[in-house]
Amino acid sequence: MSLLPQLKRRHFLIGSAGGLVGAAAGLPAMAQEGAALPDYVAWKDADDLIVHSMQTLETRRGAIGSGLVTPSEDLYIRNNLPAPPxxxxxxxxxxxxxxxxxxxxxxxxxxxxxxxxxxxxxxxxxxxxxxxxxxxxxxxxxxxxxxxxxxxxxxxxxxxxxxxxxxxxxxxxxxxxxxxxxxxxxxxxxxxxxxxxxxxxxxxxxxxxxxxxxxxxxxxxxxxxxxxxxxxxxxxxxxxxxxxxxxxxxxxxxxxxxTGYRVRPVGEKGDPSQPSMFEMSVKSWITGPLEEAGTGKVQIHGVAMGGTAALEKVEVSVDGGANWTVAQFLGPDMGPYAWRPFVLITELGQGTHMLASRASTVDGQVQPEMFEPNERGYGHNGWHDHAVDLTVG
CATH class of the missing domain: 3.90.420.10 (Oxidoreductase, molybdopterin-binding domain)
Known part of the structure; x- marks a missing residue:
């Protein structure tokens, strides 16, 4: 069973550490940033990781930033079985x-x-x-x-x-x-x-x-x-x-x-006739700012991927998807399978802004607003749920 409680919001307020709000949301200490790391990954950066279990560690949203390459010390861990000796x-x-x-x-x-x-x-x-x-x-x-x-x-x-x-x-x-x-x-x-x-x-x-x-x-x-x-x-x-x-x-x-890693309707068991988790889909998300921001010009940044196709563009909205502006890619293009950091400089007034990003590929795939639920929670790339609320004042 997961150490995290079920979170029922469509998009989340982000805490000052750059992750989901921790103590305020009732998260147990082990599932928060900075928890002690298991011995086999003691070389990683504990401040940039959320420890869900011995075999599952997540990179903090804020730690992703706008880097081209994820440092090995920050890369997530997901092991189905314990590592060999x-x-x-x-x-x-x-x-x-x-x-x-x-x-x-x-x-x-x-x-x-x-x-x-x-x-x-x-x-x-x-x-x-x-x-x-x-x-x-x-x-x-x-x-x-x-x-x-x-x-x-x-x-x-x-x-x-x-x-x-x-x-x-x-x-x-x-x-x-x-x-x-x-x-x-x-x-x-x-x-x-x-x-x-x-x-x-x-x-x-x-x-x-x-x-x-x-x-x-x-x-x-x-x-x-x-x-x-x-x-x-x-x-x-x-x-x-x-x-x-x-x-x-x-x-x-x-x-x-x-039967594992099969996409099926909620409540159904897995079987070989169902789609398997093979190729990834187009996806993006905001990685900053995730704390409260002052009014005026701000840099909104994040990362985007095309799955199996090169990206054409990333758009950013500061009003929950009512309006979109094309963002600028940062750094060199490392190929169709790599992600691309992006940035948009814009002016934000006082209040709460819902920041969202939407990626598109050269072959016409567009990140959807919503994503159909499936039993195991696989492949979510809906931009609405990945949006964040930023308070400006």
């Missing part, structure tokens, strides 16, 4: 991965993988449930607001190069399946808890097997020594501690694939 990163190049469903299947070490090719890509890493706290119905799972996302620079071998070196994908293999290396307790059927996800085979064109994150060796907490990264896809598909990459005729039989 530290020993697996003691000799990173010795880590082994099985490659299957290709003409020449084999098991390779990470050291050998590094000789097949290398590529760096910037992309958004985002939990499927980011924005879950904005739904009105009771949803199980961590009550993320906006901080289960970050823009990350990954380095690794492109899957397309790996496949080419092994003679290509075998006929009839329509899925790319990644299997994580977390330990499965004795007596527990692997398919009930194992992190194993299948995505459409076409995703191999942009996927990489990453060993570096933000210019340093991939931390254990984020999947080191090796992680499958699929730009444009929700985080659950970016399998950590990757020990097997297989091209398969069918989707994985694991529970996390068959």
């Amino acid at each position: 530290e020993e697996i990163v003691a000799d990173r190049d010795a880590w082994e991965i099985a490659i299957e469903g290709v003409a020449e299947p084999q098991t390779m070490t990470l050291g050998a993988l590094k000789t097949l090719g290398v590529e760096t890509v910037a992309c958004v890493l985002q939990c499927s449930g980011n924005g879950r706290a904005f739904f009105d119905h009771e949803t199980s799972g961590t009550q993320w607001s906006v901080g289960a996302a970050g823009n990350v620079i990954w380095t690794g071998v492109p899957v397309r190069d790996l496949v080419a070196a092994m003679g290509g994908v075998s006929d009839g293999m329509d899925w790319m399946t990644g299997t994580g290396g977390e330990e499965i307790p004795d007596g527990v059927p692997a398919e009930t808890i194992q992190v194993e996800r299948s995505v459409p085979r076409a995703a191999m064109e942009q996927a990489i097997l990453a060993w570096d994150m933000n210019g340093t060796a991939l931390p254990l907490a984020h999947g080191g020594p090796l992680r499958l990264v699929i730009p444009g896809y929700y985080g659950v598909n970016n399998v950590k501690y990757l020990k097997r990459l297989a091209f398969t005729a069918q989707e994985s039989p694991s529970k996390i694939q068959q």
